[in-house]
Amino acid sequence: MSAGEREDHRAAVRVVSVEVVVALLFVALGVLVMADSLRVGAGWADDGPQAGYFPFYVGALMTVAGAANAFIAVRRRWLGSGPFVSRAGLGHVLHVLVPTAIFAALIGLVGLYVAAAIFIGWFMLWHGRFRWYGAAAVAFGVPLALFLVFERWFLVPLPKGPLEAMLGY
Numbered sequence: 001m002s003a004g005e006r007e008d009h010r011a012a013v014r015v016v017s018v019e020v021v022v023a024l025l026f027v028a029l030g031v032l033v034m035a036d037s038l039r040v041g042a043g044w045a046d047d048g049p050q051a052g053y054f055p056f057y058v059g060a061l062m063t064v065a066g067a068a069n070a071f072i073a074v075r076r077r078w079l080g081s082g083p084f085v086s087r088a089g090l091g092h093v094l095h096v097l098v099p100t101a102i103f104a105a106l107i108g109l110v111g112l113y114v115a116a117a118i119f120i121g122w123f124m125l126w127h128g129r130f131r132w133y134g135a136a137a138v139a140f141g142v143p144l145a146l147f148l149v150f151e152r153w154f155l156v157p158l159p160k161g162p163l164e165a166m167l168g169y
Contacts, residue, residue: 012090015082019073026066033059099123111161113143 034042037052037059044053085093099122106115121139124130130138150156151169160169 012087013084015084016073016076018084019076020070023066023070023073027063027070028066030059030062030064030066033062095127107159109161111164112159113147114161114163116143116146 034056037056040052041050042052042056043050099119103115103119106118109115110118117139120142121135124135124138125132128135146158150158
């Protein structure tokens with residue numbers, strides 16, 4: 001194994017780091033649920049529980065569970081933590097994650113159909129190594145089929161952008 005291959009198999013992220021981040025996100029979500037429950041009323045009214053009563057306690061349980069998991073993960077760190085993902089594995093994940101995040105951001109700007117065409121075309125050309133005309137056919141055909149099925153057949157409007165507005169939809 002060469003030095004470069006050994007470098008790729010070193011840990012990019014350790015298990016304890018991921019556990020702490022996820023636990024803290026869980027705490028943040030629990031706090032958000034509790035705060036919103038207090039906003040709508042989390043007490044007991046004359047006619048029974050208010051709208052936020054049960055969600056408040058669910059949020060409190062989420063917060064306690066997240067804090068406990070963070071504590072356990074940090075304590076485990078002192079005992080040692082194995083790799084969560086290697087550098088090579090993280091690279092593979094990012095090759096999918098970054099275009100997917102861009103796709104999600106594009107939906108708000110150009111609509112689902114145009115974003116899907118770009119996303120599908122990108123993956124077919126870059127990762128699938130398809131010829132451009134095959135990728136173009138699928139990249140335009142799938143969003144067109146989605147449009148016909150959802151907008152025309154099921155009458156379910158999906159996010160649209162300037163192109164659809166220009167075409168009258």
